[in-house]
Amino acid sequence: MRAISVLKAGHWPPGARASDAVALDFDHRHRRRVLLTTEAGREILLDLGETVRLGDGDGLVLESGGIVRVIAAPEAVLDIHAQPAVLLRIAWHLGNRHLPVQMLEGALRIRADHVIAAMVAGLGGHVHARAAPFDPEPGAYAGAQAPHGHGHDHGHHHDH
Template sequence: MKRASAVLPRGSFADDAVVGEVVLDSEARLRRRAVLSAGRQQFLLDLPELVPLNDGDGLALDGGGVIKVLAAPERLVEITAKSRADLVRIAWHLGNRHLPTQLMPDALRIRPDHVIEDMLVGLGATVTKIDAAFDPEGGAYAGGHGHHDHGHDHDHDHDHDHGHGACCGHDHGHDHHHDHDHDHDHDHGHVHGPGCGHDH
C-alpha cells in the first residue's frame, strides 16, 4: 500500500502530478493517520503531525505522485446578519461556545444545532440550511490546541509501535510522549471574532 506522509498546499503542485483524488468531509480532513481510498487505489495517510487538510491540498505519495484532496459537501447552517457589526457580535457568541465556525466575507457557517440556531435567531441573525464544503477556522488547532471538538472523537489510533525492540526490554516505542495519536479532534475552533477580548 502506498503511503502519503506530506501535505502540499493548494496550488503548490502541478496538475500532471495528480494521480488520484480523495473526497473527505471536515472530520476526515482532520486525521493524522488513516487508510483512505482515491478511486480504486488505497493509500495510508501517515503524517508526522496533525495538519488540517483544505479543499485543493495535495498528499504527496512516497515514491512520487500526488493525491488531491476534495472537500465533500456537508449539511451546514449559513448565518447572515443585518450589519457587519452584528455578524462580529454573533461570531463572538459562537466563539464563546467553542463551536467550529467557518468565516466567510459576509457570513458564518456552522454545523446544524437547533439550540444554537434558536439562539442566533434571537440575536437577530438569519439562518439558512445549505450543502457546502466546511472549512472551519483553523488557527486554534493548527497550533498547540490540537483541534478541540467537544464531540471528543478522540481518534484513538493508539499507534503504540509495540515492536518490542531488540534487548530494550519492552521498548513500546513510546518516546515518552506515548504517540497515542489522539489527534484529539476536540475542535474548539476558537472563532472568537475581532474584539472579543479573549486573546488565546
C-alpha cells in the first residue's frame, strides 16, 4: 500500500474514518518517504512530494482511497511546572536552546534530557518524567523549511 497525501487533524472530510493506525514518535513524524508498519501489521510506503510534519490525528490517504490515522506514540518526556513568571522564564531558556516544546495547560513538555531537567530545577521549576505523546509547536518558520531544517538564519547571536 502507498500513502500519497495527508489529511491534517480536524480537516478530514465528513464521515471519513481510518481503517488502521500507525504510532510514531516525534522523530519519526517528520517524513517524506519511509516504509511504515501499521498497528494491524500492514506495511505502507509513505510517498509524499515533500517532507511533512505529521501530527497526532492526521490521516495518511492511501492510493487505494483508505485512510490510516497517525498516532503520536508515547515517549520519554519531561512535564515542566512552575509559577507563571518562572514558567515563562523557563520557556525563554528552552527557546534560546532551540528545543522543541509542547505547550500544555499550565505546563511545558520537552523530550527527556537530564541536563535540561537540572537547568529547569535551577530556575525554580519542577520536572515530572513520564512516557507520553510529544507533539511540540511547529514554530514560526515551519511553513518555510530550509534545507538545514527549521527555516531561519543563524546569523544572530545566542549565549549558550
